[in-house]
Amino acid sequence: QRSQEENPTKMSPHFLLPSATILLLLLLLSPSTTTAATSAVLDTDGHPLRASTNYYILPVVRGRGGGLTLLPKNDTASCPLYVGQEFQEVSNGLPLKLFPVNPKQKLISLSSDLNFVFDASTICVTSTGWRLTLEEATGRRLVGIGGTVGNPGIQTVSNWFKIEKAGSGKYDYKIVFCPGVCEFC
Numbered sequence: 001q002r003s004q005e006e007n008p009t010k011m012s013p014h015f016l017l018p019s020a021t022i023l024l025l026l027l028l029l030s031p032s033t034t035t036a037a038t039s040a041v042l043d044t045d046g047h048p049l050r051a052s053t054n055y056y057i058l059p060v061v062r063g064r065g066g067g068l069t070l071l072p073k074n075d076t077a078s079c080p081l082y083v084g085q086e087f088q089e090v091s092n093g094l095p096l097k098l099f100p101v102n103p104k105q106k107l108i109s110l111s112s113d114l115n116f117v118f119d120a121s122t123i124c125v126t127s128t129g130w131r132l133t134l135e136e137a138t139g140r141r142l143v144g145i146g147g148t149v150g151n152p153g154i155q156t157v158s159n160w161f162k163i164e165k166a167g168s169g170k171y172d173y174k175i176v177f178c179p180g181v182c183e184f185c
Helices: 154-159
Strands: 023-028 055-058 068-072 081-085 096-100 114-118 129-134 141-147 162-165 173-176
Touching: 055 096, 114 141, 129 154, 141 154
Parallel strands: none
Antiparallel strands: 023 055, 023 173, 068 081, 081 141, 096 114, 114 129, 129 141, 162 173
16 A cells, blocks of 8 residues: 555545445455355355455456545544545555354355455554444535444444445446344334
8 A cells, every 4th residue: 555655646545435335346365165145245256255254345447446445534634534445556455354244144145234344453543344424514424434343233223234236247246335234224
């Protein structure tokens, strides 16, 4: 990962997931797998994604930036951090782990409730689990960190996301915020 000091053009990175969805490609880090059901989310090698395993999330189309990372909202504060995208295509971003609502579930299925957690340390004193936040000044929804893993219910409803099919490509997916973990939400 390059710092802004190493980037003489100091272009601002593509930032945040404003609608809480992004076309993505899930790129395998290192899991070995067996066969899976047709509703399983597949990595670029055609293997089903496994819970609690590191993955990188990259754009489907080349030339649209790098992988997902953590970024401050502006240059004046280093915390809180939000989910953003690396500007340079050659950067894979940070690895993530996915945790299904059912902790016994080993494979990641389409349309199932998931916690997304960056496998990284930060200077901010909070978890790196994703959560949907509201920017008071603009009313925009942003994906930040500080989410809790597990404990489905009204208190954690903002921490649950799903992977859905996007487009006609075999490995084209999008992340959506549409939790099914809370029947009162």
